Amino acid sequence: MSTAALAQAATDNGGPVGLSEAIAFWILGPMALAGALGMVFARNAVHSALWLALAMLNLGALYMAQQAPFLGFVQIIVYTGAVMMLFLFVLMLVGRDSSDSVVEAIKGQRLAAAVLGIGFVALMVGSLARALFSVTPIGLGAANGVPSGNVAALGRLLFTQYLFPFELTSALLITAALGAMLMTFPHTRTTAKSGQRATVEARLRGARVSPLPGPGVFATANSVATPALLPDGSVAPESLSEIIETVPPSAPAPLAPVDAHALVGADHAKSDRISSGEEAQP
């Protein structure tokens, strides 16, 4: 179905849904729904994004069918074309291979989500149906029918009725730009970056030219925590890992005296401290 036909459907009248629009709806609607469901159920994040793009394309077409040609095109060009591609781009950058595992980590989450989702749908469908099935839509024939059409009418509203929110969005866009820079753009270092030559000089003039001994060399275990042994049996100091050694193996914070005024006992407080401390995340 061509967009021209949809636009045709939009121009001729106001509210009531004609046959061609009904056909369009019953084709595009299920596809949008399929896109949405596909996004939720696809295990691969990239597939999810593509499914969402499908849903958005269909939604754009539905806007056009509903006498909103400008929004329809914006939806397709800006939303699907730009925003979703931004999503995909970031996805490729960070989360491409992290497919969700099938196992749900939080107990009962899926069941509860399904129940609440169905409940929410039921409530919304119930109230919408009750409110609107008997209402005759007025249609936008008059509003879009001004000489310069839908786009100009939107622009007129934007600069009169909605002038302040429109201006306010500028703050939003500046914030977004600023935020993106702040969060992701590593600034230049305050110290000059050392070149290859400097690195070589540092190594040759330093205490050791050869690479550091690996952990566990001549040792009884191959754990990184095991220091390497020199031929005389002493520990090779260079093999001590800085990272592992500087962190105490189990680091419970030095506990202050138990808070006698707490409403929980000492053991409780202790378990809190452990659980609120940073455990290694699996």
Next chain:
Amino acid sequence: MTPTYYLLLSALLFSIGTVGVLVRRNAIVVFMCIELMLNAVNLSLVTFARVNGGLDGQVMAFFVMVVAAAEVVVGLAIIMSIFRARRSSSVDDANLLKY
């Protein structure tokens, strides 16, 4: 057929987005689910504009798009920064703050 079906479709899409937020673990996918919710609202707005016979709904949908675009930028920046620190974009892994 009445335009109400559009609204029902919108409600369905919104709910699917909601459920997606609850069950998906990849932060970016969660965020996409939120985008779907916003899109569902847009469909409602456009339909209501038609039902009410005024363009305000379309203008609002337009605003929602602008806002969503800005939100996407900020959101992806935040997700990027936490991904760099953790090598994980799963929302379940961001779990140090609790109780």
Next chain:
Amino acid sequence: MSASLLATAVEQIPAATGVGAKAWLLVALPALSSAVLFLAGRRANTWGHLLGCASVVGAFAVGVALFAQALSAAPDQRTTELPLFSWISVGALHVDFALRLDPLSLAFVLLITGVGSLIHIYSIGYMAPHGQASGAGHSDPSRRRFFAQLNLFVTAMLLLVLGNNFVLLYLGWEGVGLASYLLIGFYQDRPSAATAAKKAFLMNRVGDVGLALAIFLLWTHLGTVQYSQVFARVGQLTPGVLFAVCALMLLGACGKSGQFPLQAWLPDAMEGPTPVSALIHAATMVTAGVYLVARCNPIYDASANGRLIVTLVGVITLLIGAIIGCAYDDIKKVLAYSTVSQIGYMMLGVGLGPAGYALGLMHLYTHGFFKAGLFLGAGSVMHGMNDDVDMRHYGGLRAYMPITFYTFLAGYLALIGFPFLSGYYSKDVIIEAAAAQPGWRGLVMGGAAMLAAGLTAFYMTRLVLMTFFGEKRWQNLRGVDGKEYHPHESPAVMTVPMIILAVGSVGAGFLLQLNHALASWLTPTVGELRESEGGLIPPSLVGVGTLLLSAAGVLIAYLLIGRRPTPVVRPEPVSWPVRAARRDLYANAINEALIARPGIWLCRALVYLDNKGVDGLVNGTAALLGGGSGQLRRLQTGFVRSYALGMLGGGVLIIAALLILRFGIQS
């Protein structure tokens, strides 16, 4: 509404002049001292206690001057107000920060600053860092902190009685609660102290909620919170509101004064240092409930049912306090239950209405003397006995601490109502007034009060006998810290206040009742003392009966305890009264079956209820809150998705509730 209210003429209260204009010093002196002590830090360690005492003594001097000025004025000129500044003023709500100087508040000022001065001085010795027996871990900083908190308490208490409106009263009310909480938990290293402080705090807050609601109710219905205006407009309240206000205020009073059913925190509060027990938990703060009822006498006068519940609470409390007092071996706990019971007498007194306000207050006054003296005496005994509070470890101490013994004896005799000592004048008149109530009330109230007088004599005699007479049981014992006991008399800084209080215990009652001195002094505030008539028990019989019952109590105590050695360890499994009763009274089987057994059972049941029921309730509440908190916080799993689920759940619930509320009911 408010316009018409304002139109009703309220008598204008003259502004304070002369010394009265300096009345703010009363509050300012201890407040300033407290602030200095809190903030000065280590620098104040050497002189902090002196400053603390000086400020309270200074306040006492101001109080005496105020009293003298008021005394020289005509009785109807004695009520003045000293507006300091406008505190909250918006729309219809107007709350001044103003002091009300009238006979009632001045009487309290004298009591608070007078007894407060003595106890501050006593505390210098008791909290001294180098005494070998003044509690664990004392050092100078803790003494400074102690005085800072004690001054904070005096400030708050003075605000409580001096404020000219309910909001200011509430300010003082919260303030004394806070200070009391801090002081009960003073020995931070004892978990029991922390528990006791927590319990006191929780139960006090229950009462505070009642008081706050009563104030809100008054304000919404009368548009003012100032005493003079509220009292002038009491007639505008509907009976329902009036009763609600009375009941809610009574709830507040019960919380603060340790009355049934909120009495359980007071004995536990003895975890605090002994001077605190004497000042806060015997003489002043716990009487705030009595003050509240007396202060609101126009409100209670207007509601017979309101007065009735006050008397009921009083009667129940004085009985259970006296009964439980028989069962403890901890000297401070016995005194604490005695306090609970005596405040019950006061509540009974003020609950009688115009026939009893002055009587209740008089008992409050004399009780302030002798109970403070008794606590200081107990503190002195503990001071000499390595902080041991178990009376079973005492015995025969009168030879070692004679001053303590004689001052204690004076307080003891005053408390049990020995003729012509202060308790005799103040307690017996309450009993007489109660017995003179018409119909069954007089019978029940008078009977209960007389019975409790007998019980009082019993448990106090027991206490004195176990402490000062009999074998020196401590000779073969060692304290918890492994040291031997070396009983000794306390230093002069402690004994002098005790002597002064003992003199007060002996003479105050006589002086106050001479020509109805206190009653006529209080007349401008609480009205003329009216004799009630129509009691079923003849008044003469009441007096004699009370005396006889008291004598019987003393005698029984002597028979049970004085004549035979007291086991050092509390006999188990049966509690000692049972065994004692079996040995000594078994010949009189009928007596045992009819009186002793039920009495003992009642006693045990009450102790059990008090320990398990009320304590259990409070601790259970705390545990429930803590446990609930521990469980609820697990909901905060840290998973974003759980949070989102919670939000969605909340949202769905709200939508459903709104739709159901709107449509479910109609269609």
Next chain:
Amino acid sequence: MTLQTIPITVPPVAYYAISPLLVVLGAACLGVLVEAFLPRHQRWAAQVTLTLLTLVVAGALLGAYASSGAPAATTLSGSLSVDRPTLFMWGTLLAFGLVGVLLIADRSVEPGGAFITDAEGVASGTHAEGVASGTDAGRAAGAASAGGISRAASRVGAGSATSGTSRAGVAVAAPPAGPIPAGTPRNRATAGRAGMRTEVLPLTLFALGGMMSFCAANDLLTMFVALEVLSLPLYLLCGLARRRRLLSQEAAVKYFLLGAFASAFFLYGLALLYGYAGSVKLADISSAAAASQRSDTLLFAGLALLVVGLLFKGSVAPFHTWTPDVYQGAPTSVTAFMAAATKVAAFGAILRVLTIGFGSTRWEWRGVLWAVAIVSMVIGAVIGLTQTDIKRMLAYSSVAHAGFLLVGAIAITQRGLSGTMFYLLTYGFSTIAAFGVVSLVRDADGEATQLSQWAGLAKRSPLVAGVMTFLLLSLAGIPLTSGFTGKFAIFSAAIADGMAPLVVVALIASAVAAFFYLRVIVLMYFSEPSVEGPTVSVPGAFTTAAVTVGVLITLLLGVAPTMALSWAGAGPFVG
């Protein structure tokens, strides 16, 4: 179709009335330009001057306008309503903004400021680079001193001493995570050398501008855009802490995802209300509720969804779940600003929406919000009891306070309005100063927020402990502090509106909540300080000023609240 131009008329703008808002937003843009064009070393001074000046100028304009007695009016085609409550909340927001900016700009408590620096913050956030540079640092340290095991052992000792309670330090042990442990020499050195990212100040101004628009917004669309304008900078600010990067980033992610989720609900509510009333102006919704022939289902479903979004911002349970995590993870100065100012904005909007938009249908929704208020008070007070982190505890306190505020807000009377706004003022100053104090109590790893670390603080610093005690007493609602007068104002309004049962619950909840404030006080005064306990930083002039202002106003509003109360009650909403 020929292109035909029809001139449009620009809606009238009351520039004087909205000048504070324009100044704030304009200065934020100016701040971005400063960031772009000024050399790095001049930025901090320039930004701080600009921001503080902006707030003062905006406050002066606001004061001048408010005292000119201009009538309340809507402007910009009815998008904004500049009435007395708006002016009061703008004043409140500007004051909080000023105090918050002082805290945010402080560079002396945390050397170099509490926010990420140029190179360090972001770079150390990356896994590979972070681990590599950490190793570099360690080896450099090793090479500098004499070699051997003893040296390594001494490093172990030093490491465990400094990172004893370090969250970031422990996190190094976790394989996937690897910022530089806080307290390593390199971190310290760079922290001292490099300044902080000064973009935070324009971001703060943007957030402030969004808040000001939010509580003045007279239609739902403006409200939505303002909601995003206030939220996006806050999401970013939460993630910028210099120390404890993982927690900070996690807070940002959580806040962002849940915030976006909540704003989607808000938006759906907006759509339904638009469908119901044909307009998103609050006054139109109200009149449509009286006249519309459509079924009310849309109205109430829309209201419910809208309220979800608003309650989320106000951190009212059960939409509070982000609050503890975000308050804990965000940099403390941001938390202070956010806790005080967001509450004002959110409750300003709630008050306006409920009063103007839904005043005529109050009997239908009131019961539901009753329940919400009760849940919020109970959850805040009860869960707060067992918290072990002071920032988290203050967060739960914030949830409980949100419940109290809601009590005032649903009594949609003039007295309820003024009481709620006054309460916002009192709560904000107390809480902002309390977080200011929290930022001062530090150990080697930064702020010592574990409650157990606060034991015996009074012995180390009586002044800081005293100030904190006073603020906590205010939060508990003890008389002579602003917390009491605020509670008094709210609860008396609620009682006057016939909500006595709710007030009983509120009083009990505040009694329970008072317990955990007292617990901190007892801990500070009555416990022995631990040997390795935190020290109290000597605050710089900015933090000193911020805390002093907060304490003084808390005292002032407790002792002489009359003026502020009468400002708060100066007039009704105009829609």
